[in-house]
Amino acid sequence: MPLKAFRGPKVWLWRWRRNPLKRRADTMEAWVLLGAWLLTLLAGALAGLAAARSVEDGLARERVEWHPVVAHVMDRAPGTAGPKSGSSGSSESSNGERVWARVGWTVADGSAHTGQARVPAGSKVGTPVTVWTDPQGHLVSRPATASEAQFRSALIGGLVGLSAAAVPFVAGLVARGRLERRRMDRWDAEWARLGPQWGRMTG
Numbered sequence: 001m002p003l004k005a006f007r008g009p010k011v012w013l014w015r016w017r018r019n020p021l022k023r024r025a026d027t028m029e030a031w032v033l034l035g036a037w038l039l040t041l042l043a044g045a046l047a048g049l050a051a052a053r054s055v056e057d058g059l060a061r062e063r064v065e066w067h068p069v070v071a072h073v074m075d076r077a078p079g080t081a082g083p084k085s086g087s088s089g090s091s092e093s094s095n096g097e098r099v100w101a102r103v104g105w106t107v108a109d110g111s112a113h114t115g116q117a118r119v120p121a122g123s124k125v126g127t128p129v130t131v132w133t134d135p136q137g138h139l140v141s142r143p144a145t146a147s148e149a150q151f152r153s154a155l156i157g158g159l160v161g162l163s164a165a166a167v168p169f170v171a172g173l174v175a176r177g178r179l180e181r182r183r184m185d186r187w188d189a190e191w192a193r194l195g196p197q198w199g200r201m202t203g
Contacts, residue, residue: 029179036172040165048161052153059149066143071105071117071131079121097121103129107137115139 078099098118106112117139119129134140144152 029176029183032175032179033172036168036175039168040172043168044161044165047164048157051160052157055156056149056153059144059152062140062143063146063149065135066132066140068130069105069107069133070128071103073119073123073125073127073129074102074104074114076125077101077119077121077123077127103131105131105133105137107133111137113137113139 078101079097097120099121100116101119101123102114103117103119104112104114113133115131115138117129117131119127123129132140132142
C-alpha cells in the first residue's frame with residue numbers, strides 16, 4: 001500500500017521543528033514557503049502603494065489643471081424643457097433630464113472651441129452651461145474631489161496589490177506541490193523497498 005494512504009493530519013510549523021525524520025527536502029520546502037509568503041506580502045504592498053500613489057497624484061493634478069468654463073448651447077438641445085425648479089434664470093428642468101448638444105466656449109488666449117456636452121433637455125441656443133476643460137482647452141469630465149480621489153486610489157491600489165501578490169503566491173504553491181510530490185514519491189519508493197523487510201522482521 002502506498003505511503004500516501006497513511007498521511008495524517010497536518011501539524012503547523014512542523015518543518016521548523018527538530019525531528020530526526022525531517023529531511024533536507026523538508027527544510028528546503030520550509031524555506032520555499034517562507035520566501036513565497038514574504039514575496040507575496042512585499043510585492044502586494046509595494047505594488048499597491050505605488051499604484052495608489054500614482055492614481056492619487058494624477059487626480060490631484062487634474063484638480064489643479066482642469067477648470068470650469070461657461071459655455072453656450074449652439075444648437076437647440078433635443079427634448080422638451082419641463083417647468084423650472086429653481087430661479088427664473090436657471091436652465092435646469094424639473095425632471096433633471098440631460099442630453100448631448102453642441103456647445104461653444106472661449107479659452108484664456110481668446111480662441112474659440114466647440115464640442116459636445118450634456119445640457120438640460122430642450123435648452124435654447126445661447127443657454128449658458130458649465131463645462132470643464134484642460135489646459136489646452138479641450139473638454140474633460142469634472143475632476144474627482146479629494147474624497148473621491150482617496151477612494152479611487154485605495155480601490156485601484158488594492159486591486160493592483162492583490163494582482164501583484166498573486167504571482168509569487170501561485171508560484172509558491174506550485175513549487176510546494178512539486179516538492180511535496182517529490183518527497184512523497186521518495187517515501188513510497190523507500191517503503192516499497194523496506195516495507196517487506198520490516199514485515200519479515202516483525203512476523
